[in-house]
């Protein structure tokens with residue numbers, strides 16, 4: 001008896017593992033990290049505490065947090081091999097590819113499968129931040145600035161990038177953005193890192209798999225694409241026509257839609273609330289993108305909301321990224337820095353009961369076929 005076979009394109013609706021890391025309550029529009037509403041974490045916690053939360057699925061005590069911060073700050077320092085690699089490639093490749101290259105270097109000689117390797121996980125998050133800042137700094141003609149142990153992770157990230165200790169406001173905005181992107185279940189990038197980790201590849205190479213899967217505009221690349229989209233629309237007046245034309249040509253509006261949320265992305269609401277605090281201090285470029293984005297949201301929703309396609313976080317984040325001075329081609333890379341927390345937590349969790357990820361495809365080609373030698377083959 002032949003069993004009917006179901007093919008789940010894009011693994012839509014398929015559960016591949018159990019996890020205590022996050023819950024997307026897509027009906028009520030709430031995102032939880034290990035049981036905590038991300039909105040409350042943005043308001044009251046810090047990215048550093050969230051990294052601990054991800055790795056241990058509980059908040060630290062004060063003495064645990066002090067120890068954790070010591071390790072994190074120490075691990076933010078770069079070695080000559082990192083700095084030389086950055087100097088060599090910062091000008092010739094995109095930031096994300098260089099991040100992948102650098103994190104792979106970090107895994108040299110290491111083996112995977114150790115679900116208790118918290119130190120490596122913390123090191124990965126710390127290094128990603130320093131790689132990010134140093135790549136940007138070198139690209140703009142500067143050189144490596146060592147992190148300062150008295151500065152928080154987001155402060156160091158901006159300090160190592162700009163050479164100046166950032167304002168409290170900018171560091172807070174960055175902290176919020178890092179928290180918001182730290183974890184989100186198993187999107188393509190996390191799945192890619194789990195696929196690599198499930199072969200018992202090392203932690204750092206598994207992160208590289210995640211970084212490279214994040215690159216595309218359907219996933220992590222959406223914020224850069226949405227920013228470019230706003231700039232190319234050019235003015236608020238052009239938005240209605242642009243939306244109609246884009247949809248009539250069956251093209252996608254970047255920053256809209258989500259595989260899991262069929263309602264407004266709760267992270268977008270949080271980002272909009274942060275933006276609202278800075279309305280008065282936006283420069284003209286950011287203000288223009290803000291106005292276009294607002295119109296895009298209004299007109300996009302008019303046509304797409306009935307199909308369950310709503311704005312996602314990436315529609316709005318470019319405004320904050322630009323506001324704190326990040327270059328327009330660094331948004332996806334910043335996302336990777338933050339999501340490293342989620343990737344490493346998923347990898348360590350998965351290794352506790354590792355199972356090689358090996359799905360099937362349903363063969364639909366011909367068989368059997370007779371081999372014809374090259375000299376006797378004619379046409380197709």
Ligand SMILES: CC(C)(COP(=O)(O)OP(=O)(O)OC[C@H]1O[C@@H](n2cnc3c(N)ncnc32)[C@H](O)[C@@H]1OP(=O)(O)O)[C@@H](O)C(=O)NCCC(=O)NCCS
Nearest residue numbers: 217218219222251252253254255256257258259309312314
């Ligand atoms: C994220 C995304 C890939 C998830 O979509 P998905 O579950 O794979 O669904 P699909 O891409 O197959 O889209 C299903 C339908 O909705 C439409 N759709 C989805 N997102 C859309 C968008 N942003 N703009 C216009 N139409 C969209 C598709 O065209 C498709 O229409 P069809 O049924 O007529 O062919 C998709 O919404 C998208 O590409 N969004 C834009 C990129 C983006 O912002 N990504 C960041 C996500 S956080």
